[in-house]
Amino acid sequence: MxxxxxxxxxxxxxxxxxxxxxxxxxxxxxxxxxxxxxxxxxxxxxxxxxxxxxxxxxxxxxxxxxxxxxxxHLRPFLLHPPAIDFTVMPLPELGGSARGRHALEAALGELKAGAGEEGGPGAGPWIRKYLHDLAPEGSPWCAGFVSWCFWQDPGGPPFPYTVSARKLFGELGQRGWAHLSGEPYTPQPGDLVVWARVDADGREDHVGLVHHVAYGVLYTVEGSNGPRVQGFTYVLNRMDRLLGYAQVPGP
CATH class of the missing domain: 1.10.101 (Muramoyl-pentapeptide Carboxypeptidase; domain 1)
Structure with a gap:
């Protein structure tokens, strides 16, 4: 050695x-x-x-x-990922673009405010805000939540507002910002993470924001993966149906 x-x-x-x-x-x-x-x-x-x-x-x-x-050596399997405080921004040393980190900061603000569904699945003022009049209440709102977070950037929206996870990932891929599953890429704070869910047409695809990666574990902040904006934990080498990641550069 x-x-x-x-x-x-x-x-x-x-x-x-x-x-x-x-x-x-x-x-x-x-x-x-x-x-x-x-x-x-x-x-x-x-x-x-x-x-x-x-x-x-x-x-x-x-x-x-x-x-x-x-x-x-290969990364060992972590049986019990350590708990973290999802309301705290990850350290600067963990990377991420300025725009991505700004979007993540906006997401954490929504999480701390208790944003989520009210009055039924996919309903309420928070969800209407995220859907942006592009889909009716009751629709999946994960991509709308991510779009809303990026649209809070003081430099202006970095991509068109969308409520489709597959469309969003395709848009970022066309710009050269995406990293497909299997590519040697470590996601950073504020990146997008996208999964293929039930239907091949993309109706059930899902997108969230990367909080950070540590010890072989991916921590995310997501909407529409439950009734509220909240944090989730995944073991990186055990993620099913992952489409990939995308990092919005700049400004």
């Missing part, structure tokens, strides 16, 4: 570290120089992965034995 590496080191072992980080979805230049960019990648990796005992890695920005082990 390579020796411990830290800021200022250089050489073939640093190149190997950079190659492993890139392969695990934390891309950076493979130049053999352990500079600030490499340290930031190590910090992000450590914040999202586990050691050989299934415990969270120490986040110190150094490639010690536990970090090397994690980089060179």
């Amino acid at each position: 390579a020796r411990g590496l830290a800021l200022g080191d250089s050489g073939p072992e640093v190149r190997r570290l950079q190659e492993l980080l890139t392969q695990r979805g934390y891309p950076l230049a493979v130049d053999g120089d352990f500079g600030e960019v490499t340290r930031a990648a190590v910090v992000t990796y450590q914040a999202q992965n586990l050691d050989s005992n299934g415990e969270p890695l120490v986040v110190d920005g150094q490639a010690g034995p536990d970090t090397w082990w994690s980089l060179t």
